[in-house]
Amino acid sequence: MYLDRWTARSGEPAYPKAICLALVDAVDAALRSAAEIDRRAARLLSVAPKVRTMNTYGAPVPEGIA
Numbered sequence: 928m929y930l931d932r933w934t935a936r937s938g939e940p941a942y943p944k945a946i947c948l949a950l951v952d953a954v955d956a957a958l959r960s961a962a963e964i965d966r967r968a969a970r971l972l973s974v975a976p977k978v979r980t981m982n983t984y985g986a987p988v989p990e991g992i993a
Contacts, residue, residue: 935945 935941
């Protein structure tokens, strides 16, 4: 029997395996996204001290005032 997670119907013998494969794919995608978010967050944290906040007039905000 050919297993295709998109055409397996509830009650068919292939259904539980199709659900499992779909979950594995979803977890894989989530972990890849998490790794990318972690990489970008680390980069942001490394440059954050160098970023100067500007007020509405475009002037730098003094230290200690957010």
